[in-house]
Every structure is written in structure tokens, then in C-alpha cells.
Amino acid sequence: xxxxxxxxxxxxxxxxxxxxxxxxxxxxxxxxxxxxxxxxxxxxxxxxxxxxxxxxxxxxxxxxxxxxxxxxxxxxxxxxxxxxxxxxxxxxxxxxxxxxxxxxxxxxxxxxxxxxxxxxxxxxxxxxxxxxxxxxxxxxxxxxxxxxxxxxxxxxxxxxxxxxxxxxxxxxxxxxxxxxxxxxxxxxxxxxxxxxxxxxxxxxxxxxxxxxxxxxxxxxxxxxxxxxxxxxxxxxxxxx
Numbered sequence: 001x002x003x004x005x006x007x008x009x010x011x012x013x014x015x016x017x018x019x020x021x022x023x024x025x026x027x028x029x030x031x032x033x034x035x036x037x038x039x040x041x042x043x044x045x046x047x048x049x050x051x052x053x054x055x056x057x058x059x060x061x062x063x064x065x066x067x068x069x070x071x072x073x074x075x076x077x078x079x080x081x082x083x084x085x086x087x088x089x090x091x092x093x094x095x096x097x098x099x100x101x102x103x104x105x106x107x108x109x110x111x112x113x114x115x116x117x118x119x120x121x122x123x124x125x126x127x128x129x130x131x132x133x134x135x136x137x138x139x140x141x142x143x144x145x146x147x148x149x150x151x152x153x154x155x156x157x158x159x160x161x162x163x164x165x166x167x168x169x170x171x172x173x174x175x176x177x178x179x180x181x182x183x184x185x186x187x188x189x190x191x192x193x194x195x196x197x198x199x200x201x202x203x204x205x206x207x208x209x210x211x212x213x214x215x216x217x218x219x220x221x222x223x224x225x226x227x228x229x230x231x232x233x234x235x236x237x238x239x240x
């Protein structure tokens with residue numbers, strides 16, 4: 001047999017051997033690496049099928065808060081004189097013609113210099129820190145029994161009149177508006193500060209509170225005033 005024929009036969013036998021061994025190689029080959037476990041899908045929120053998304057005009061109707069920096073103030077204006085007329089018609093039955101309070105209804109004016117006394121009179125002029133609190137509360141909750149019936153102009157006028165009753169403005173022609181609102185500062189504003197107990201009282205904190213013989217003598221440092229603002233049936237205003 002010639003060398004060329006012999007080489008051809010050997011090559012054919014080798015190819016046949018490879019073809020026969022291929023299934024065994026595929027069966028006994030290296031094992032595939034196990035795939036990483038699939039991450040669980042995030043839980044979907046349960047839909048109860050109740051309600052609907054609020055409309056922009058509905059959100060706007062609730063978004064009426066006024067901040068001390070003036071954010072939230074609606075455009076408008078009103079004078080002390082206009083506020084006087086509104087106050088006598090819609091507020092004086094409870095708060096008195098001059099903000100002195102009728103019966104058990106809250107006093108709105110006066111009280112300057114009384115905060116350190118035994119019976120402090122906490123009014124807009126003597127105690128309240130920000131004029132925005134006046135505007136926000138009047139706009140949101142007054143007059144009693146007919147809340148949110150006042151227009152922005154009427155609320156500005158009433159707020160101006162309350163400033164006048166507390167001698168914070170002197171001119172009956174003074175006009176309060178969204179343009180000059182933040183320039184008005186109430187007398188007691190500087191007496192308010194942020195809650196600082198985390199720093200000023202931290203030294204007194206303890207994991208184990210004292211439950212026995214903690215202090216030899218208790219001392220009363222102040223007394224609360226009882227303010228019952230619920231009127232009786234005779235003095236309550238008539239609300240249509």
C-alpha cells in the first residue's frame with residue numbers, strides 16, 4: 001500500500017472516530033454554570049378601587065395656607081375703613097366693636113405689656129408673632145358659621161382693621177395688600193424662637209429616669225388661665 005493511500009485511510013478513520021465520540025463529548029462535557037436566581041418582582045400596590053385623582057382646581061381650593069414670608073397670599077388689598085365696616089357687620093357680635101370680646105368670645109385687641117403678669121392677655125397686638133396667622137385664620141375659619149365666605153380683599157381689610165385696633169397702624173386710610181404685607185411686623189415676633197431642646201436640654205437627658213427622691217421640693221413656676229370660649233345659648237350669635 002502506498003504511503004498516500006495509507007495516509008488517506010488514517011485520516012478517514014480519525015474523522016470517523018471524532019464523529020462517533022461527539023455525542024459522548026456533548027453528554028459528558030463540562031457542566032454549565034448555574035444561572036443566578038431571578039430577583040423577585042417588586043410588590044405592586046394594592047388598588048382598592050376607591051376615589052380618584054384630585055383635580056387641579058380641587059387641590060387649589062385646599063391650598064390656601066399663608067406663610068410668614070408671604071407665600072400663599074392671594075392678590076388683593078383693603079383699607080382700615082373698609083375693614084371697620086366689615087368688622088361691625090360680621091365680627092363685632094362675638095369680638096366686640098373694638099375687639100374687646102363679648103362674653104366668653106376671644107379678645108383680639110389690647111393686652112400690651114401683660115405677658116409677664118399673672119393673667120396675661122394674649123391678643124394679636126400683645127402676643128401673636130406673625131401677621132400671616134391673622135390673615136390665614138380669618139380667611140380659613142371666619143366668620144363663625146360661615147367660614148371662607150370672605151373675599152381676599154375683605155380679608156385684607158379686616159386684617160388692616162385689626163392692626164388699627166391694636167395701635168399698630170394709626171391711619172384709617174392705611175391700605176394692606178399682598179405688596180406691603182410682609183413689611184408689617186408684630187411687636188412680640190422677637191420673643192418666639194425655634195424649638196432648641198435638643199441642644200439646650202440634652203445634658204439633662206438620661207436613659208434611666210429618676211423615679212424616687214428626684215427633687216426635694218416641687219415648685220410651681222406658672223399657672224394656666226382657663227379660657228372657656230364656648231358661649232351659652234343666650235350670648236351666642238345668631239347664624240343664618
